[in-house]
Amino acid sequence: MEISTLFKLRKKAGQLLEPHLLQTGKVLEVRAWSPSTLIEVDLHLPLVNMEQWSQVPYIKFRVDHLTFRDYTPSGWDAETHTCTIYIDAIHNGPGANWARQLKKDDTISYLKKVGFTPHSPAPTSAVIALGDESSIGHMLALQQMVLPHTRFSGGVVIGNDNHRDQFNEYFWSPIEPIARKDIYGHNSLMEWVLKQHYSLENTMFYLVGNSTMVSQLRKLLKQQGYPSGQIKAQGFWD
The missing domain is CATH 2.40.30.10 (Translation factors)
Known part of the structure; x- marks a missing residue:
């Protein structure tokens, strides 16, 4: 046919x-x-x-x-x-x-x-969202659900310099815009995570964004000793 x-x-x-x-x-x-x-x-x-x-x-x-x-x-x-x-x-x-x-x-x-999605705030002392430009809405929605707000933080990799400035200008959020140093963003986010010195206990990661970034970042977090049960992943595609 x-x-x-x-x-x-x-x-x-x-x-x-x-x-x-x-x-x-x-x-x-x-x-x-x-x-x-x-x-x-x-x-x-x-x-x-x-x-x-x-x-x-x-x-x-x-x-x-x-x-x-x-x-x-x-x-x-x-x-x-x-x-x-x-x-x-x-x-x-x-x-x-x-x-x-x-x-x-x-x-x-x-x-x-x-x-x-299966993303709901876990009853841990640290709820960490990690994403890219495609996940801004998702991360802001998750932020609203976390109480008290002091439990929530995160990083969003954004390639454009102006967009990082605009993110800081437009939103009150503990999500930090991070410069993209690699194509998909997982290495940039992992570098940022290591600087935060998060505990291996009582920390839950919520990964959201392009599918390659999400899968590779999950592997990098596991290599640092974070168990699978503390990593929730949601990949996007266009």
Whole structure:
């Protein structure tokens, strides 16, 4: 069967199925950081209910025909049903291409069911989040859940100098922006971790970001003596 015929069949199937699976929301504002490889999007999602989080949530947004990407609301206003997502748009994947085209008052579509990652704060004295540009929303969502706040800290590897400055300017957070010295960022994060002198006990690491960084950083932490039970990993792809 020709590729064009298969595409037509998939498109037809999507047109039949998607209306039953999707809900819609509205773009309230789009803010591209300078340079515009990181995009901040405010959304109104009137049919979503996320008033109580016990784990970090994510929403599957429709970014192209039969194509979805997961984005984590960095916070949730239950009264107005609004949230903000952060999209790493440095690559040319479907999610980044979708984000670049978004503008105020656009209608967006997402799967009805909100998903949850296995990331919930452990009852340890130190909850450490480690990530990259693609995980900013996830890390900020995790930060909100950790009480008391003094238990939480972390590092986010950000390649662009301006974006590191903007992170410090925009957020009150114990998450420290770290310069990227390697392609995926795991070596940069591990170098930062070693300087913190975290205890081998009562420390829980939450790794989130590009899949290569997450898997390699997990290996490096285990080499330093941290057991698997103290490392929670969530890899992303675009």
